[in-house]
Amino acid sequence: xxxxxxxxxxxxxxxxxxxxxxxxxxxxxxxxxxxxxxxxxxxxxxxxxxxxxxxxxxxxxxxxxxxxxxxxxxxxxxxxxxxxxxxxxxxxxxxxxxxxxxxxxxxxxxxxxxxxxxxxxxxxxxxxxxxxxxxxxxxxxxxxxxxxxxxxxxxxxxxxxxxxxxxxxxxxxxxxxxxxxxxxxxxxxxxxxxxxxxxxxxxxxxxxxxxxxxxxxxxxxxxxxxxxxxxxxxxxxxxxxxxxxxxxxxxxxxxxxxxxxxxxxxxxxxxxxxxxxxxxxxxxxxxxxxxxxxxxxxxxxxxxxxxxxxxxxxxxxxxxxxxxxxxxxxxxxxxxxxxxxxxxxxxxxxxxxxxxxxxxxxxxxxxxxxxxxxxxxxxxxxxxxxxxxx
Numbered sequence: 001x002x003x004x005x006x007x008x009x010x011x012x013x014x015x016x017x018x019x020x021x022x023x024x025x026x027x028x029x030x031x032x033x034x035x036x037x038x039x040x041x042x043x044x045x046x047x048x049x050x051x052x053x054x055x056x057x058x059x060x061x062x063x064x065x066x067x068x069x070x071x072x073x074x075x076x077x078x079x080x081x082x083x084x085x086x087x088x089x090x091x092x093x094x095x096x097x098x099x100x101x102x103x104x105x106x107x108x109x110x111x112x113x114x115x116x117x118x119x120x121x122x123x124x125x126x127x128x129x130x131x132x133x134x135x136x137x138x139x140x141x142x143x144x145x146x147x148x149x150x151x152x153x154x155x156x157x158x159x160x161x162x163x164x165x166x167x168x169x170x171x172x173x174x175x176x177x178x179x180x181x182x183x184x185x186x187x188x189x190x191x192x193x194x195x196x197x198x199x200x201x202x203x204x205x206x207x208x209x210x211x212x213x214x215x216x217x218x219x220x221x222x223x224x225x226x227x228x229x230x231x232x233x234x235x236x237x238x239x240x241x242x243x244x245x246x247x248x249x250x251x252x253x254x255x256x257x258x259x260x261x262x263x264x265x266x267x268x269x270x271x272x273x274x275x276x277x278x279x280x281x282x283x284x285x286x287x288x289x290x291x292x293x294x295x296x297x298x299x300x301x302x303x304x305x306x307x308x309x310x311x312x313x314x315x316x317x318x319x320x321x322x323x324x325x326x327x328x329x330x331x332x333x334x335x336x337x338x339x340x341x342x343x344x345x346x347x348x349x350x351x352x353x354x355x356x357x358x359x360x361x362x363x364x365x366x367x368x369x370x371x372x373x374x375x376x377x378x379x380x381x382x383x384x385x386x387x388x389x390x
Contacts, residue, residue, distance in 0.1 A: 026360045123381060125340045125365035128207055130166045132193035137181035137215070144168065144185070144193065155181045158198065158215040168195035172216045180218065186210040187228070190341030197224075200235035201242065204318045207338040208263070231259045231318045234276075246271075249297050252279040258289075259314045265334060269297040272314035280304060320361050322368070326354040329377060333388060340365045342386040350388070351377050 011028045014021075131145040137155055144152075144162065153160045156179060161169045168185065185205065187193050193205045198216045205211060209228025217240065225245040234242045236255025244251040246262035249269050256276025262269045271280050273289040280287050280295045284302035287295050294309035316323035322339075324332055329351050333344040339361060359368050365386070369379045380387040 023360075025358070026362055123383065125342060125381065125384075125386075127362045127364065128190040128192060128339045128341070130193055131191035132185050132187045132205065134160070134168065135184040135186065137183060145191075155183070155215045160215075166194070168193070170196065170198040170215055172198055180214045180216070182212055182214055184210055184212040188341070189338050197235075199237065199240075199242075202233040204231040206230065206317050207341075226260060226262065228263050229259070229261045229317065231257075231315055233257050247297075247299055248282045248302075249299075250281050252281070253277070259318070261314075263334075263338075267298075269299065270314070271295045271297070272309045272311055274311050274315070316358070317361065322359045322361055324355045324357055326356060328352070328354060329388065332372070333386070336365065336368065336386065340386075342381070342384050345385060345387045347387055347389045353377070 008028075011024055014024055129145070131143075134142045134144055134153075136142070136153055140153075142152055144166075147162055149162050149164050151159050152162050157172060158181075159171045160183075161171055163169060185193060185195055187205045187207055187209050189208050191207055194203065195205075195211075196202050197213055199222060201222075203211055203224075206229035209226065209230060211224055211226045211230060213224040220240060222237070222240050222242040223245070224243070227246070230244075232242075232244065232253075234253050234255050234257070238254050242253045242255070244253075244260060246260050247269055249262070249271075251258070251260065251271055253276060256278055257274040258276070258278055259272045259274070260269070261271075271278070271289065272294040273291055275291055277291075278289045280289060280297065282297060282299075282302055282304065285304050287304045287306050289295055289306065292309055292311060293306055294314065296305045296307065297303070310325060313323045313325050317335075322335060332355055336342065337344045342365070355372065357371070359371060365381065369381075369386075373379065378389045380389060
């Protein structure tokens with residue numbers, strides 16, 4: 001199907017207005033990487049640039065020079081990371097996509113220069129998918145991505161059902177269940193999963209994460225334990241508080257939406273509240289969070305700091321995006337390592353540059369790296385090893 005100029009302009013305008021869906025952004029990345037309808041892309045970019053107001057013009061940047069290198073490259077001119085930063089939504093789309101466009105649309109000789117200086121692939125790596133392992137109370141393990149839809153196990157009077165969507169649901173056949181049996185769902189690197197607990201609470205698990213929970217909640221509390229990262233939409237029950245244990249931190253809620261990032265290789269535990277009210281505590285202190293706030297807990301000092309949160313960034317993974325905001329290269333690579341199931345190595349001196357921007361998580365690893373490569377950081381992929389080079 002031919003890509004029309006109108007479609008390209010629509011996609012660019014959607015992104016410029018922060019209205020681009022994940023699928024639309026991925027479509028735009030693919031169009032540029034595959035070099036489809038170059039003339040139409042140039043016309044759409046020209047039209048978008050013409051609509052920029054004075055507040056959107058990036059300082060100290062010559063737009064004609066940039067465009068000549070994006071649309072009609074005569075030489076390989078790497079774009080510095082300040083250009084990629086999301087300084088304005090309209091301008092950002094041009095630079096977010098510049099890496100793939102430069103690589104694909106340069107003359108062959110210049111592609112060889114880019115290949116020498118930039119991304120080197122022996123193979124590409126696809127994005128992560130829905131996959132996880134369910135460990136039952138008796139130790140039996142079920143690979144959820146291989147399991148057929150329907151009832152996959154029973155624990156006492158509780159049926160464990162896999163829906164057509166892949167979601168796992170716990171359904172108690174008798175409300176008088178009193179004995180507790182604990183299950184664990186674990187996602188590997190390159191995996192994610194969603195489940196609904198027996199009380200109706202919905203949980204989204206990011207890659208390299210786990211949740212341990214009872215098959216049915218009894219008594220006066222609802223208690224679960226997580227590792228890694230999870231987003232919760234907790235079913236309201238004022239008579240039975242919901243507790244999430246993450247490291248040495250406990251989050252107490254009655255019914256609310258929040259995200260917890262508690263990866264072992266991150267130096268802080270971050271809890272971000274979107275709706276409701278939570279109490280975050282550890283062995284030394286506690287803090288109350290209101291919607292739009294984030295707590296940052298230091299496991300070493302036991303301190304908990306509360307700040308205004310970028311909620312969109314905190315739950316970007318759950319909505320299908322990487323969203324970097326002044327992130328260092330190590331932080332960026334940790335996220336890519338988990339989602340694409342690759343081991344990361346650094347060669348030479350690591351850059352101190354900061355990165356910003358949004359990329360759909362269903363993009364291939366090469367698409368992500370070609371974007372990052374424009375910040376003068378270069379990469380090689382060899383099997384499951386991703387090497388960051390100067």
